[in-house]
Amino acid sequence: MSSPLLEQLIEAFRVLPGVGQKSAQRMAYHVLERERAGGQRLADALAAAVDRIGNCERCRDFSETPVCPTCSSASRDVHQLCVVESPADRLAIEQATGYRGLYYVLQGRLSPLDGIGPAELGLDRLASRLAEGEVSELIVATNPTVEGEATAHYLGQLARQYKVRPSRPTHGVPLGGELEYVDRGTLSHAFGSRSEMS
Amino acid sequence: MSSPLLEQLIEAFRVLPGVGQKSAQRMAYHVLERERAGGQRLADALAAAVDRIGNCERCRDFSETPVCPTCSSASRDVHQLCVVESPADRLAIEQATGYRGLYYVLQGRLSPLDGIGPAELGLDRLASRLAEGEVSELIVATNPTVEGEATAHYLGQLARQYKVRPSRPTHGVPLGGELEYVDRGTLSHAFGSRSEMS
């Protein structure tokens, strides 16, 4: 190749999900040929995000402040807490439904074989939160996969331990599917028609 | 969304070819969740590339030095000059064939309706190069599209003006296709069996 910097750029693009050698090459050429200003903006945005975005102390969602805007908002209903696996799931629910409660982002799901237990998902902090007594409904919106269901079962038990009512969006989200990929209408319906967990 | 920096990052990813809102979101989350070091490397590589990669004075390919390594190499055959539309096409030929001559990268193709004429493709500089008398064969490897064929015709005429023999890889590359997307074997064969332009 004609430039070591270009080779490094192509290699660096491969860190992105679903980007192989050919797409990485196309991205590098595209930026250099037509989008230098946009490439510089992406470089700046990446550096700032990596440096300054951490996790909210309350909900574990991505945040550039110790407590995220949602958790510090005065207009959210503190009696409802919705547990999701990922920031993408949280965003999908926020965009698809009229939910006005708070969230708790696990940043994963229980997966004993991968060494991911309650501690790795911050469930001790979730327990303290439930112990505070403000939350009356825990909406368990983990994905309907095997691991997501096992996580939901665990969260249901945890809620009952603190006299909090656990509910789960059940209808509509296809088994094995992920919230993030479900269309808005389906997700909104599933969320609205959630039922108490047994 | 929970973070303006995250929103900016998602927006910035959309500058990449084929990346819509959903993929941009997935890229941003992926970097923040699992690839912070890789994200920082990509930020650095992008900034360096945008800042320091220009075009080679001789061949117009991307280069971080005034003259690229290929043009300044003592081991390339200066009597053969291969004209391609893009750096990606040049790379495809370099990787697929045993070609040891030099290149000229148009960074486009003749397209009068878009205001791209001979001047925009640096054909004046190509003409001076042919006038120098060192080149004996001009391999016209523009794409077999309507605009690529028109460009090839123009280049064939230009070569003859300077008593340079124009040739064109003909067989194998599907009509309307682009070199960049042709498999190595086909490209290698097409390049090897090029015929003199009429």
Ligand SMILES: [Zn+2]
């Ligand atoms: Zn928060």
Ligand SMILES: [Zn+2]
């Ligand atoms: Zn060069």
